[in-house]
Amino acid sequence: MIETERLFLRPHIADDFEDCRAMWQDPAVVKYISGTPATEAEAWLRFLGYFGRWDIMGYGLFALIEKSSGQFMGEVGFSDFRRGLGPDFDPFHEAAWVLATAGHGKGYALEAMTAAQAWLDQKFNPDKTVCIINPDNLPSIKLAGKLGFQPTRKGVYNDSTVQLFERQGPA
Numbered sequence: 001m002i003e004t005e006r007l008f009l010r011p012h013i014a015d016d017f018e019d020c021r022a023m024w025q026d027p028a029v030v031k032y033i034s035g036t037p038a039t040e041a042e043a044w045l046r047f048l049g050y051f052g053r054w055d056i057m058g059y060g061l062f063a064l065i066e067k068s069s070g071q072f073m074g075e076v077g078f079s080d081f082r083r084g085l086g087p088d089f090d091p092f093h094e095a096a097w098v099l100a101t102a103g104h105g106k107g108y109a110l111e112a113m114t115a116a117q118a119w120l121d122q123k124f125n126p127d128k129t130v131c132i133i134n135p136d137n138l139p140s141i142k143l144a145g146k147l148g149f150q151p152t153r154k155g156v157y158n159d160s161t162v163q164l165f166e167r168q169g170p171a
Contacts, residue, residue, distance in 0.1 A: 019072035032137035074099035
């Protein structure tokens with residue numbers, strides 16, 4: 001578990017499913033990700049994938065828990081999503097963050113991802129990390145910049161244009 005000033009970051013547990021499902025079914029949350037709320041089955045398969053990534057790769061997405069309330073606020077971390085975006089992207093740890101509506105506008109994504117990046121850098125010492133963001137998602141693009149990500153090129157993923165970013169690893 002990682003602890004920040006206001007948050008706990010930990011691997012998901014079975015009790016997180018209902019909050020996770022609700023987040024992925026919230027149109028405001030998925031607006032720039034898929035544009036379509038997840039079905040129950042899609043949310044369940046995504047949820048199961050969290051456990052498998054940690055078991056297979058030794059890293060994954062953390063559940064983001066607000067210390068003061070114990071409330072699930074979203075997910076942040078790194079993964080290998082097998083996106084097929086090319087050799088400048090696919091072999092690298094991919095950063096990801098998604099917050100439930102209750103976590104929007106509080107600075108939680110920056111706080112959590114800063115901690116997650118420090119954890120990844122210490123554990124894996126990656127050459128670089130990458131992420132993709134919908135070009136219309138200006139808050140996420142701003143966050144990526146604060147986290148040290150720089151735009152590299154545009155790409156196409158799931159028939160949508162995405163902006164690819166990279167962040168150099170620790171020296």
